[in-house]
Amino acid sequence: MKVLFEKxxxxxEEQAVIKAVEVTDEISGAIELLEGDAKSFAVSxxxxxxxxxxxxxxxxxxxxxxxxVYTKAGCYDTKYRLYELEVMLxxxxxxxxxxxxxxxxxxxxxxSQMSGRIDATLLNDETVVISRGYVKEVKRRLGIG
Amino acid sequence: MNKLKLWxxxxxxxxxxxxxxxxxxxxxYCLLGGAPLASFSLTWLQLLSVVLTGALCSxxxxxxxxxxxxxKKQFLVSIILHCLxxxxxxxxxxxxxxxxxxxxxxxxxxxxxxxxxxxxWLVTLWFHKREDNRINEALDEIRDEE
Numbered sequence: 001m002k003v004l005f006e007k008x009x010x011x012x013e014e015q016a017v018i019k020a021v022e023v024t025d026e027i028s029g030a031i032e033l034l035e036g037d038a039k040s041f042a043v044s045x046x047x048x049x050x051x052x053x054x055x056x057x058x059x060x061x062x063x064x065x066x067x068x069v070y071t072k073a074g075c076y077d078t079k080y081r082l083y084e085l086e087v088m089l090x091x092x093x094x095x096x097x098x099x100x101x102x103x104x105x106x107x108x109x110x111x112s113q114m115s116g117r118i119d120a121t122l123l124n125d126e127t128v129v130i131s132r133g134y135v136k137e138v139k140r141r142l143g144i145g
Numbered sequence: 146m147n148k149l150k151l152w153x154x155x156x157x158x159x160x161x162x163x164x165x166x167x168x169x170x171x172x173x174y175c176l177l178g179g180a181p182l183a184s185f186s187l188t189w190l191q192l193l194s195v196v197l198t199g200a201l202c203s204x205x206x207x208x209x210x211x212x213x214x215x216x217k218k219q220f221l222v223s224i225i226l227h228c229l230x231x232x233x234x235x236x237x238x239x240x241x242x243x244x245x246x247x248x249x250x251x252x253x254x255x256x257x258x259x260x261x262x263x264x265x266w267l268v269t270l271w272f273h274k275r276e277d278n279r280i281n282e283a284l285d286e287i288r289d290e291e
Contacts, residue, residue, distance in 0.1 A: 055289070072291070092287060104284065104287065105287050105288060105289045106288075106289060107284050107288070108284075108288070109277075109281050109284065110277055110280050110281060110284070111277055112270075112273035112274065112276065112277050114220065114270070115215045115220050115223075116273075118277075123288075123289065123291050135276070138280065139276075139279070139280065139283075142280065142283035142284065142287070143283065144279050144280070144283050
């Protein structure tokens with residue numbers, strides 16, 4: 001495949017265009033790498049350690065100083081603190097309340113409540129709360145703020 | 146900092162809503178009472194009283210309408226306390242700054258207060274709905290397929 005590189009002046013101008021006949025495994029890998037989905041980190045469950053891809057994570061919650069990672073396959077715990085994961089998992093992972101990070105790519109829809117908070121329904125039908133104070137950052141990450 | 150920002154935002158919004166209320170009341174007096182529209186005027190003291198009332202009315206919002214999880218019952222109690230808190234403040238300021246001097250003026254102010262209160266809620270809900278739609282459209286663009 002012919003690869004072209006063009007230098008740009010700012011981060012905002014950065015983009016990658018892949019022209020191909022079909023999406024092969026190599027191209028999927030390249031897309032994941034470019035989108036930052038190739039990040040992975042260690043979690044544990046029932047004494048076993050697993051490496052999970054960031055793209056599999058729905059949300060991460062901190063309860064009683066322990067950090068829990070929720071995926072479609074289940075709940076894991078991790079040694080990382082919430083603020084460490086917030087730095088590691090940039091992009092569409094963002095803090096939605098003091099004790100939670102949500103993967104915006106796993107949010108099916110959001111709905112404001114009368115009390116001002118926003119309920120976000122995830123692809124696994126779970127609902128997490130986005131505090132009003134974080135809405136501006138959600139919009140910024142989605143490119144509408 | 147967020148509290149200060151929220152307080153300032155609320156002060157501006159409530160001051161504007163009270164000002165609209167006073168203008169509506171003035172218009173009603175002119176139109177129903179047959180007085181000429183030119184006779185309706187606002188003094189700097191009245192405008193100052195509106196801003197002071199707005200600033201004070203923001204405090205119940207900070208106390209009772211926090212960004213936290215409420216049960217339906219808790220939320221209903223918060224709304225009632227919030228509404229009554231604002232009503233007491235507006236009534237007292239109205240008395241002190243002579244927005245009304247007689248019972249008919251007080252009744253008119255009460256009607257306008259509740260109209261403005263409901264109107265502000267409806268506008269807020271409409272803004273939230275519009276914001277939800279924008280966020281949902283943006284989420285459609287990035288959502289993972291499962």
